[in-house]
Amino acid sequence: MITYASVTKTFGKGINTVTALDNVSFTIPKGEVVVFLGPSGCGKTTTLRLTNKLETLTRGTITIEDQNIMDLDVVQLRQRLGYVIQAIGLFPNKTIAENIAVVPKLLRWDKERISKRVDELLQMTNLDPELYRDRYPAELSGGQQQRVGVARGLAADPKILLMDEPFGAIDPINREEIQDEFLKLQAKLKKTVAFVSHDIHEAIKMGDRIAIFEEGCLVQYDTPEMILTQPKNKFVSDFVGADRALKVLGLMRVSDIINRKPKNIIQGATRSQEALNFLKTKESRYGIVLEKNKSIGFVTQKSLKYEEGPVRDVVEPNPLLLREKTPLRDVLSSMLMYDTATICVVDGDKNFAGTVTYNDIQKAVKASYADETENVKIEVIS
Amino acid sequence: MSTLRFIVDNFQEVMYLTWEHIWIVGIALLIATPIGVVLGIVITKHEQFASRVLNGANILMTIPSLALFGLMLPILAIINMGLGKVPAVIALVLYSQLPIIRNTYTAIKNVPPALVDAGRGMGMSKWKLLRELEIPLAIPVIIAGLRTAAVMNIGVAAIATYIGAGGLGVYIQQGIARVYPEMILSGAILVSLLAIIVDGGMALLERMVTPEGIKVQRKLSR
Numbered sequence: 001m002i003t004y005a006s007v008t009k010t011f012g013k014g015i016n017t018v019t020a021l022d023n024v025s026f027t028i029p030k031g032e033v034v035v036f037l038g039p040s041g042c043g044k045t046t047t048l049r050l051t052n053k054l055e056t057l058t059r060g061t062i063t064i065e066d067q068n069i070m071d072l073d074v075v076q077l078r079q080r081l082g083y084v085i086q087a088i089g090l091f092p093n094k095t096i097a098e099n100i101a102v103v104p105k106l107l108r109w110d111k112e113r114i115s116k117r118v119d120e121l122l123q124m125t126n127l128d129p130e131l132y133r134d135r136y137p138a139e140l141s142g143g144q145q146q147r148v149g150v151a152r153g154l155a156a157d158p159k160i161l162l163m164d165e166p167f168g169a170i171d172p173i174n175r176e177e178i179q180d181e182f183l184k185l186q187a188k189l190k191k192t193v194a195f196v197s198h199d200i201h202e203a204i205k206m207g208d209r210i211a212i213f214e215e216g217c218l219v220q221y222d223t224p225e226m227i228l229t230q231p232k233n234k235f236v237s238d239f240v241g242a243d244r245a246l247k248v249l250g251l252m253r254v255s256d257i258i259n260r261k262p263k264n265i266i267q268g269a270t271r272s273q274e275a276l277n278f279l280k281t282k283e284s285r286y287g288i289v290l291e292k293n294k295s296i297g298f299v300t301q302k303s304l305k306y307e308e309g310p311v312r313d314v315v316e317p318n319p320l321l322l323r324e325k326t327p328l329r330d331v332l333s334s335m336l337m338y339d340t341a342t343i344c345v346v347d348g349d350k351n352f353a354g355t356v357t358y359n360d361i362q363k364a365v366k367a368s369y370a371d372e373t374e375n376v377k378i379e380v381i382s
Numbered sequence: 383m384s385t386l387r388f389i390v391d392n393f394q395e396v397m398y399l400t401w402e403h404i405w406i407v408g409i410a411l412l413i414a415t416p417i418g419v420v421l422g423i424v425i426t427k428h429e430q431f432a433s434r435v436l437n438g439a440n441i442l443m444t445i446p447s448l449a450l451f452g453l454m455l456p457i458l459a460i461i462n463m464g465l466g467k468v469p470a471v472i473a474l475v476l477y478s479q480l481p482i483i484r485n486t487y488t489a490i491k492n493v494p495p496a497l498v499d500a501g502r503g504m505g506m507s508k509w510k511l512l513r514e515l516e517i518p519l520a521i522p523v524i525i526a527g528l529r530t531a532a533v534m535n536i537g538v539a540a541i542a543t544y545i546g547a548g549g550l551g552v553y554i555q556q557g558i559a560r561v562y563p564e565m566i567l568s569g570a571i572l573v574s575l576l577a578i579i580v581d582g583g584m585a586l587l588e589r590m591v592t593p594e595g596i597k598v599q600r601k602l603s604r
Contacts, residue, residue: 052503078505089500093518093593102514103504138599152504162503 001192002028002051002160007060009046020046022216023060028209031190035197035207038239042213044196048162051194052078064160079106082153082161082191086169089149090137096122096148097133103156121151126181143174150182154189161193167202179205200240204228204247212236225251229368245365249329254322257364258345260354265290266299268312275311276304288344288355289315295344295352321346324353328361335361385571388564400572403549406467406542407535407580410474415528418479422486422524423512432487439480447473447538451545470539470547477538478531485527489520522592529584536577540569550576 009021021043028034036044049055051062053074062069069077082103090099097118104114119129125147137145146167153161167175167182179202186193197203203210204224211221212235220232228244228251231237240247264284266275268291279287279301286300289311297315307314319338322331322345335341341358389396425432445453450473455464463469493516501511517524543551553569556562 054499054503075505075507078503083500083503085496085500085503089496091497091501091515091595092599093515093595095595102501102506106505106510136595136598138595138602 001030001065002194003061003063004047005061005063007047007050007062008058009043009050009055010058019216021050024213024216024218025060026211026218026221028192028194030192032208033186033193033195033206034209034211035195035203036211036213037197037200037203037207038213039198041215043216044198044211044213045164047213048164048194048196052081052083052162075106079103079156080158080160082156082158084149084153084161084163084166086146086149086165090145090152092137095134095136096127096140099137099148100152100155102152107156117155121154124154124185125151127151141174142170143178146170146178147181150178150185154185154191159192161191163193163195165196165198168197168199175202182206200247204251212239225368245369246329248365248368249332249361250327252328252364252368253324254326254328254331254345254356255324257328257360258324258354258356259360262288262355264288266311267291268296268315269310272299272304272307272309272311272314275299276301279304286342287311288342288352290352293351295321295346298342318344321350322356328356328364331356332358332361385564385567388568389572392568396568396572399548399550399552400576403536403539403551403573403576406470406539406547406549407474407532410471410535410539411478411528411532413471414475414478414482414531417475418482418527418531419486419524421479422483423490425483425487426490427508436480436484436487439483442476443480447477447541448544450476451542455545465546467547469545470542473542474535474538478535481527481530481534482524483527485530486520486524489523490516492523493519518593519596522588522596525584525588525591529581529588532584533577533581536573536580540573 004027005025007021007024008019011018011020024043024047036047038044046055050057051064051069053069057070064072064077064081091102094102097115100118100121101114104117109117118133122129122132127144127147132140132144132148137148140148146169149166153163167178170178183206195206197206204227207224209221209223210227212219212227214235220227220236222230225248227236228240228248231240231244237244263282264279264287266278266287266289268289270278275287279285286298288298289296291312295318296312297317299311299315303314303316304311319340320334320343322334322343324345324347331343334343335358342355344355345353347353421435425435451469454469454472458464458469458472497515497519498511501515506514539547539549540551540554543549543555550569550573553565553572555569557564557566557569
């Protein structure tokens with residue numbers, strides 16, 4: 001846990017004083033990733049650098065696990081906090097193994113323990129130790145270097161990680177990949193992470209919470225959902241962008257809106273006319289056809305009209321099936337692509353789990369904006 | 383040919399003077415290096431002294447060598463050392479300061495600040511950073527400074543013969559006095575040869591002390 005209380009930082013003296021951070025207070029809960037977000041010069045990096053005393057506080061207090069950082073020895077404090085910066089932070093004169101071993105060596109671990117830890121970390125970050133241990137940073141691609149950077153930050157197994165735009169220098173494709181990898185790692189390791197970023201997409205993806213800074217002030221500190229659906233002011237809503245409804249959909253998953261008991265389920269053996277009557281009474285244009293609890297497709301009233309046999313003979317196959325963890329953004333995209341308003345959801349054994357409809361998605365988006373639409377002003381999107 | 387003859391005939395003496403020359407330059411470098419490197423590093427950490435120290439070294443360098451010997455003569459005469467090897471070595475030490483300090487200073491300053499930041503952020507002490515990052519990255523340029531100093535000192539040492547320091551300059555000086563061209567040429571050629579060899583040796587050293595990772599980086603960025 002990291003607590004910032006009335007943190008203020010000024011640079012310069014007298015009339016040249018510049019306030020980089022103005023009375024900022026918030027808490028990073030244990031085991032969560034908090035993204036410091038904002039344009040350059042907003043104070044996000046300064047906040048991070050104050051945490052490991054690369055900058056000195058002007059006023060206020062920062063406590064790490066209930067210890068005031070001012071009471072801690074600077075070198076010991078830094079060794080306790082993993083520190084990851086952009087790819088350029090690797091020492092070019094040291095091998096990958098030596099780079100990762102920097103902090104363990106400072107902590108005087110014995111050689112064997114260090115080399116075991118190095119291999120372990122390389123594997124954790126998807127780099128083959130045999131191949132990369134004795135290479136130099138210059139021989140690695142940007143993405144690989146950044147993986148080493150993360151491994152180095154994790155080397156001494158710190159409870160807290162400070163990351164300063166760690167994936168900023170990597171191309172978009174590799175960035176996605178390394179972000180995913182980091183999230184997977186984080187799910188296992190549960191570090192307390194302070195993560196500086198200027199990229200709203202990255203913030204939404206990586207952050208359990210987002211702290212948005214503007215000109216040295218903390219404007220909003222909230223979960224990504226809240227930031228997107230209830231931005232506190234124009235600065236925040238501008239920063240998150242006009243497509244925030246889509247971004248909200250990126251955050252929500254099928255499991256959030258799934259209909260587990262749709263009214264229009266038909267068993268495959270049902271006679272067609274029977275099924276037609278069933279759909280008419282349920283006032284449903286189409287039915288989901290199941291057989292042995294597996295979705296085999298769908299039928300419409302129109303397709304049943306002149307049929308006699310069991311519905312399984314006239315069923316139209318599903319264009320695709322969803323998983324519960326699929327983001328709604330992908331679901332919506334599939335609906336547009338396949339021109340369908342309902343998609344079936346299946347579980348791990350491909351058993352039918354429920355449906356997602358276009359209307360459900362729309363309702364979910366509306367619900368998340370409920371508080372805002374009450375006092376909505378007409379916004380012209382240019 | 384007659385010059386070669388001269389060298390062969392006086393081989394013993396040639397060897398002795400060459401050795402003397404190397405000795406003067408070597409001792410001077412041995413003294414100058416720690417002073418210059420330490421000063422160079424200190425001024426990177428205490429920027430306020432940087433321009434003063436560099437200007438000082440610059441001024442020393444602009445004093446013509448004969449004038450410097452002349453200036454030191456009355457001072458060192460107090461302890462009865464106005465002539466001979468002592469003032470020669472002192473002069474060479476002073477001359478060496480500019481290339482050594484300047485190269486050390488520039489090289490350390492050129493270490494990317496992001497790297498220093500990363501090191502500090504991980505909890506490396508100033509001393510650790512210096513030893514594990516800054517000096518390894520700076521060492522090729524520092525050695526290049528030593529190389530400049532060494533080559534320059536071989537030339538200056540030849541002039542130190544005028545204050546009785548010995549060395550290969552003796553042949554040049556005496557050759558001129560005696561109008562003995564073979565003698566002059568022998569001195570000149572041997573001094574030049576010495577400079578070229580030392581220059582080559584230092585270049586080799588420069589390559590040897592370059593960290594492996596930096597060599598790899600250079601090769602790949604080409």
